Amino acid sequence: MNSDPYAWIEKSLDTIRRAHWYRSPQKIDNCPGPTVQLAGRKLINFASNDYLGLAGDQRLIQAAIAATQEFGTGATGSRLIGGHRDLHRQLEKAIAKLKQTEDALVFSSGYLANLGAIASLVGKRDLILSDQYNHSSLKNGAVLSGATVLDYSHCNLNNLTAKLEQNRTNYRKCLIVTDSVFSMDGDLCRLPQLLGLARQFNCMVLVDEAHATGVFGASGAGCVEHFGCTGEALIQVALSAKLWEVWEVTLPALLL
């Protein structure tokens, strides 16, 4: 055997290019803001998740500089083994206060938060009911958990109810998983109704507020607040991933 085990890569890339599906990152030449400087052109950025403009906010930039000067640029290892700074705890308390939840746990990205949260809530003998348009991190978290995963039609409560009626009793725990603001279409899940079904069928609910935190609700706490569901039993993946990258370093520094 002298074939090249990597030869398939070029072939696949060729196919992707011929189908005009090839994508690669574009170089942006300016600081974060409503417009981007791309290949010498100034363009409005409709692809950003920096909804509140925090990534370029001078107060946060200065706080980030101060925080890294005092605490360094990294945690140096896993938090459970190497410990954490009071700064991390302060951030978690600030998030829990904003969300009016019992507590909060910080991850280094939204993707990891979904993987970690879902895999710690359900396992092999359990069931996940997942909106078909959920973000890929929710879908991959569901696979990683080892639970049986059933997709229900997008925002379709009748379809979800039918799947619960057919399957719920065959499993130990059940988790209903949904984006609150769907990342591709921008529509909202029907949270009060989902919570009603969860009560009826003894299920947990996990809602991904990545595109809702800071945007929806009177205090910016997200869709949970917008729908009047604050204080209900549910798990929220809270901060916008993109807000988060800024807040991770800077919010604690502002609190100091």
Ligand SMILES: Cc1ncc(COP(=O)(O)O)c(C=O)c1O
């Ligand atoms: C709904 C949703 N959840 C999770 C993520 C993942 O967040 P991150 O990019 O911080 O890993 C994204 C990414 O934008 C998202 O749109």
